[in-house]
Amino acid sequence: MITEKYFVLIIDDHPLITEAYITALNYYSKHNETVNFSIQTAHDCDSGRKLIKKALKSEKHKYIVFLDMKLPQSKDGKILSGEDLGLLIRELLPNPIIIVSTTFNDNFRIHSILKNINPEGLLIKNDITPLELLQTIRIVINNPPYYSKTVLKLLRDQVLNDFILDQYDRKILYELSIGTRMKDLPDLLPLSIAAIEKRKRNLKRVFNVKKLDDRHLIVSAREKGFI
Amino acid sequence: MVRFCGNPPKTAGYPLSPSSNDSVSTWIRASKNTSYALQERKQFLIKAYHIVKASQIDSTHVRNLTTIAFRNLRLGDITLFKKRTSEALALATRLNDSFAIGDGHWNYASYYNQLQVFDSAYHHFDTANKYFDKSGHISESAKMQYGMAFIKGRFKDYSGSEVLTFMAIKKFKQIEDYKFLYSSYDHLGTLQNDIYEYDKALYYYDRSLEYLDEFKNNQTQYQASLNNIGITYLKKEDYTQALQNFNTLLKNDRLKLNNKDYYARALDNRAYCRLLMKDTLHVSKQLNEALQIRDSLGNKGAVVISKIHLARYYTYAQDSVKAIAAAKEANRLAEEIRNSRDYLESLSILATLDPKNSATYLKRHIEYSDSLQIIERKIQNKFTRIAFETDEYIEETKRLSEQKVWITVIGLVIFLVLGLLFLIWRQKLRHNFLLFENEQQKANEQIYLISLNQQEKLENEKIKERNRISEELHDGVLGQLFGTRMNLGFLVIEGDENTVKQHQLYLKELQTIEKEIRNVSHELSDNIASSQINFLSIITEVLETKSKLGHFKFELDFDESIDWQKINQIIKANLYRIIQEALQNIIKHAQAKNVSLFFNVDKLKLVLEIKDDGIGFDTKQKPRGIGMRNMTSRIKKLNGEFTVLSKPTKGTLLTIQIPFKSKKHDN
Secondary structure: OOOEEEEEEEEOOOHHHHHHHHHHHHHHHHHOOOEEEEEEEEOOHHHHHHHHHHHHHHOOOEEEEEEEOOOOOOOOOOOOOHHHHHHHHHHHOOOOEEEEEEOOOOHHHHHHHHHHOOOOEEEEOOOOOHHHHHHHHHHHHHOOOEEOHHHHHHHHHHHHOOOOOOHHHHHHHHHHHOOOOHHHHHHHOOOOHHHHHHHHHHHHHHOOOOOOOHHHHHHHHHHOOOO | OOOOOOOOOOOOOOOOOHHHHHHHHHHHHHHHOOOOOHHHHHHHHHHHHHHHHHOOOOHHHHHHHHHHHHHHHHOOOHHHHHHHHHHHHHHHHHHOOHHHHHHHHHHHHHHHHHHOOHHHHHHHHHHHHHHHHHOOOHHHHHHHHHHHHHHHHHOOOHHHHHHHHHHHHHHHHHHOOHHHHHHHHHHHHHHHHHOOOHHHHHHHHHHHHHHHOOOOOOHHHHHHHHHHHHHHHHHOOOHHHHHHHHHHHHHOHHHHHHOHHHHHHHHHHHHHHHHHOOOOOOHHHHHHHHHHHHHHHOOHHHHHHHHHHHHHHHHHOOOHHHHHHHHHHHHHHHHHHOOHHHHHHHHHHHHHHOOOOHHHHHHHHHHHHHHHHHHHHHHHHHHHHHHHHHHHHHHHHHHHHHHHHHHHHHHHHHHHHHHHHHHHHHHHHHHHHHHHHHHHHHHHHHHHHHHHHHHHHHHHHHHHHHHHHHHHHHHHHHHHHHHHHHHHHHOOOOOOHHHHHHHHHHHHHHHHHHHHHHHHHHHHHOOHHHHOOOHHHHHHHHHHHHHHHHOOEEEEEEOOOOOHHHOOHHHHHHHHHHHHHHHHHHHHHHOOOEEEEEEEEEOOEEEEEEEEOOOOOOOOOOOOOHHHHHHHHHHHHOOOEEEEEEOOOOOEEEEEEEEOOOOOOOO
């Protein structure tokens, strides 16, 4: 049997979590002798980026990346979160296996992650147990993808409600849900206030919200799994 | 010499209206009838008086009273006369009836004339004249002037008398009263006689005779005139002419029968004339005949003249004893009847006849004529004073009335000025009050704005803090918990089956805790509700409190696109007040069950509709309360439009449109 060697990057700002990942990986390789892991860890965007560059030089064939979404941003301000880092990985590394693990369980963010990074594994931290983590490792190595339960639920809901919402619509809904003011939205989106208004009216029609109040829109969007 | 009674005879001074005064005038007429006894005639007047008293108080009433009073005087009933006259005068004054007032004074003048209290008589004539003149009663006024002229003539104010007579003549001519024209000219002749202007006197007598022809029953006057003319010629020492006149008089046979007085006078004068012509034939006999007649008539004044003439005759006949006796008799009688002229004449005769006592008589003559002069002068002064006082009275009245006008004008001006000042003062006060109120309102609004801002800031901080906690929980605590749980999971637990099971259970528990923390974190960051806290939340609060007060349900709708942050705070403050006011009105008047507020934007206008399903009102009626006006003024201040749609029982819809300017770079 040929031993497969994986170069594993764990990027998470919590040492406890990286510890857990390492334990899981070790446990897995111990039980699967054909798999061998070379593990590196990083706790922020800067060190994460460095690690990626280093991994590129080492010319290893297989890469597994555990990526947290919430990370301290890079000092030069180019990489703001794990999401940006994920994009970078996709761009630089050849066929990486990306496992995004995040505490974000809101639909918008999950949707965004799926859309942008399209990770081989998407774990919502609250969903997983040690057993599930081991299963994740197994599936992403052998037959990706692996999505944890919350993600699956979301996808299911979205299939049931066949609305076509683009990222801006989602963004608007998301921002509104976290209490962002209308006047601040043009700063967050490449849209004018009028355009945002128009989208909002459209969203209300789509979600069948008659009230002029934003609150009802948000509640409805959340029910249908868009936030 | 004959003088007419100075009292102009009263005739009916006004037309008696036949209807209402029939009985009155009948009784008055009856009282004039000499065929009744005096007592009866007085009774008639009392009856007339009672009828008058029963009648309505008006001009006729008063005039009847004066007439009755005058009749009383004629019948010698002085007490009643005075009573009636004063009553009539009081009434006339009350009614402001000038004629009646004049008439009353005329009554008094007649009375005093009769009593020979000439100064009082003159005063009343004067007053009566004023009232008659004022009320345009020419005839009466002229008669009063005649009466005054007569009195003045009596007291030797010849020029004054003449002037008054001419004034009276002018008026008499105007109304063609020939009887009085005759009397007036006769009076003028007498006046000229008194100042020894015999030719002028004769001229006036001639003139008087001209008017005499103009009226009937003129015999008495004609005879008097002939006598007067004769006497004038006598004085002029034109005895032939005098004699001719007296002869003409005496030729009238009826004179002796009808008018013994005149006859005796004519006889006496003719005899005296003859004496002066030194033709003494029958003179003594005729003088004595005249004396006899006069004596029998009891005419003392005439007796005195006869005696004087006799004294003159006896002097001529050089029978000094009889002359002195006659003169003394004349002197005594003259003194008795207070005939000063004859008294003086008798004295001077006595002085020449009685050389022994001449000095005494002369002295007495001088003394008496001096005292007479003094009296005359005094009375003349009095007349002047009366005239002056009246003039002064007129002046005074004029001055007073002018003063009155001035006082009124000044009073009015002062009143107006004060009124204006008061108005200005009140306006200023009100202005100040409004300013104060305005400031108060501004201050209120300021406070509202500050509190609004404060609340917003607080809310923002709150949101930030919540977000921070949420993030902390989510990213920090949750991550660490997850890590711990995973690590715990990979720990190989040595122990019995039970221990391993327990381990698994606690791991599950940890996972649940994680989930809960996540939920808490989400809830914390779920700020959609509180992000709207601002203007609308305040409005909602107002609606909630007011709806409880007014027992109505409310609905608040607004266009999401309204960016309340961009709307001027002043507009919001005013809107807040307007809404408060409108809700207050709804509570007070509308009895509404449902109230809805709707905010919308139309281009650059903020539109607010406040609708209720209350009883409504008629929009045509002016609003009574201050509420509507306040709202209108507020909206006007914001350059907004305000429409009220309402009908009784159909509810009310207020539409308020306010243009707003977007505030840039605000917050």
